[in-house]
Amino acid sequence: MKVFVADKISEEGLAALQEAEDIEVVLNPGLPEDELAREVADSQAMIIRSGVKVTRKVIEAAQxxxxxxxxxxxxxxxxxxxxxxxxxxxxxxxxxxxxxxxEHTFGLLLALLRNIPSAVQSLKSGKWERSLFVGYELNGKTLGVVGLGRIGSEVARIAQSFRMKVIAHDPYITSERAEEADIELVELEELFSRADIVTLHVPVTDQTRGMVNARMLSLMKPTAYLINCARGALVDEKxxxxxxxxxxxxGAALDVFSKEPPDCASLIANERVVATPHLGASTREAQINVxxxxxxxxxxxxxxxxxxxxxxxxxxDFTLLERYRTYIELTERIGVFIAQLVSGGMREVKISCSGACTDALAALKLALLKGLLTPATGGNVNFVNAAYLARQRGxxxxxxxxxxxxxxxxxxxxxxxxxxSCRVDGTVFGEELPRIVRINEFYMDVNPRGQFLVLKNVDVPGIIGQVGTCLGQAGINIGEYRLGRDDTHKNTLSLVSVDSMVPDEVVEKLRAIKGMQLVKKVSV
Structure with a gap:
């Protein structure tokens, strides 16, 4: 079997391929598209890094x-x-x-709290200014970790070796798993207000993009620090x-920026900032590992x-997937919807099917998991790895x-x-009309596609009008206003389809409406 190595990888990785039985290794990096297509034509596997573009033309040439x-x-x-x-x-x-x-996260953290870059520069310029660079210890400080994936969990483990208290926010981690790691799970706002250092370790999604905005920064203590070695788009740099x-x-330590190379020179030059040019994975060991x-x-x-x-x-099985395509898409959208609606670490997921779609139960189960895990993984989840990622999260x-x-x-x-707990039911009317027909005790008819506000409130006159006025004053157009009432007629749940994202300050105004019990933004 031919393995075409189209980009440079570590010698150790190349050796692992060459030592394998029945494997022909062809190393030919840096080829243009046409030659790449010719080389891959008879290959069983192709290995790349970031320097090679595997286009449709290349893939179609691969027999x-x-x-x-x-x-x-x-x-x-x-x-x-x-x-x-x-x-x-x-x-x-x-x-x-x-x-x-x-490790790079902690390198930046230590550099920031101990004023290391400024002290080095001062000493190199011939000065001896010890009194100017008095720093802070990590011992006893509270580290707030946003995202307990692989890197976030490793950062938490290192922090504990510095005798730091670790608090974290991750809606996909249960309290039991956090307790096993001696980590306190808290809501995001509480994390920003309590932590001495906030460090980000989440992917960029519609929900996390710009999550560190002016409001979140205002919650931090004036003595607190922000570390970002994840993705630049998580932070509103202005x-x-x-x-x-x-x-x-x-202060802040940054390894990543919303645009790279960055165009925020004044931020980088700020005396309270330590910055590096996206070096998080740039170690010899990491390159060997990958x-x-x-x-x-x-x-x-x-x-x-x-x-x-x-x-x-x-x-x-293209036949099965095509036959139940609309149900599979509906179920995935329900998963994305629920993931943004519920709070807390997920423990159990159950899908019940009735009628003809029971033939596709296995695929529907994976579709639900894919949707549920999409917001947490930045979309890096599919039918192949959805079950594994769920098991990994307990x-x-x-x-x-x-x-x-x-x-x-x-x-x-x-x-x-x-x-x-949250229950959402869906069906397909005809062959191509997917609908959410129930959310918990509320029955409704909603096309699960687009931007929504989910509102729960006491069933009294005037609230719908106040919601419309609030959104209208903010210049936000309402597409549809779908409402369901519980059996007691004491509460209503509404899904308000909007044509644009609703700013946080508008959400806060909606929450202030008398009788309003829940306001959440959901993107499906």
Missing amino acids: NLKVIGRAGVGVDNVDLEAATQKGIVVMNTPSGNTVAAA ALEEALNQGQIA GVQIARQVLAALKENSFDNAVNLPIS IKVEGVFTDEADYTNLVSCMVTTDKE
């Missing part, structure tokens, strides 16, 4: 390609749609740089610079049909058939967290 392995995390240089359509597995190595990124200039926070890891994964795929860290779906998953349903075909999704 025997089974797997594309990315030595690293990002796969935006691969046409995933073309690969999926051809049944080619695309995999990456998300854990290969875990230690490097976590709001951060203003907070630093006004003394709202003590090279060896992708080599092993590719060999396992070729020899054992094992697809660790796959980021797309190797389609096998989520119990169950799929059952049922004859008790109000519709001929019904998908009922129940998610239980350590704080609450």
Whole structure:
């Protein structure tokens, strides 16, 4: 079997391939698209890094390609749609740089709190100014970790070795798992207000983009610090610079920026900022790790049909997937909806199917998991790895058939967290009209697509008018206003379809309406 290595990987990774039996390794990096297509034509596997673009033309030229392995995390240089359509597995190595990124986080943290860059520069210029660079210890400080994935968990472990108290926010981690790691789970606002240092370790999604805005920064103590070694788009850089200039926070350490190379020179030059040019994964060890890891994964795929860290779906039964395509899409959207609606760490996921769609129960279960986990993983979840990611997070998953349903075909999704339970039912009218027909005790008819406000309030006159006025004053157009009432007629649940994202300050105004019990933004 031919493994085409189209980009430079570590010598150790290359050696792992060359030592394998029945494997022909062809190393030919830096080829243009036409030559890349010719080389891949008779390959069973292809290994790349960020320097190679695997386009549709390249993929269509591949007659025997089974797997594309990315030595690293990002796969935006691969046409995933073309690969999926051809049944080619695309995999990456998300854990290969875990230690490097976590250590860099602490390198920046120590540099910031101990004034190391300024002290070095002062000494190199011939000065001896010890009194100017008095810093702070980590011992006894509270570290707030946003996101307890691989890197966030490693950062928390290192922090505990410095005898720091660790608090964290991650809606996908249960309280039991946090307690095992001696970590206190808190809401995001509480984390920002309590922590001496806030460190970010989440992907960029619609929910996390710009999450560190002026409001969140205003919650931080004036002696607190912000660390970002995750993704630049998580932070509103203008709001951060203003907070630093006004003394709202003590300092920031940045390894990533919303645009790279960055165009925020004044922020980087700020005396309260320590910055590096996206070096989180730039260690010799990390490069060895991703090279060896992708080599092993590719060999396992070729020899054992094992697809660790796959980021797309190797389609096998096109008939089943096409026959129930609308139900699968509906169920995934229900998952995305629930993930943004509930609070707390997920414990159990149950899907009940009735009618003809029971034939697709296994696929529907994966679709629900994919939707539920999409916000937490930045979309790096699919039918191949959804069940694995759920097990990794300690989520119990169950799929059952049922004859008790109000519709001929019904998908009922129940998610239980350590704080609450949420049930959402869906069906398809005709062949192409997916609908959410129930949310907990409220019956309704909603097309689960677009931007929504989810509102729960006491069923009294005037609230709908106040909601409309509030949104109208903010220039936000309402597409639809769907409302359901509980059996007692004491409460209502509304799904308000809006044409644009609702700013946080408008959400706060809605929450202030008398009788309003819940306001949440949901993007499906």
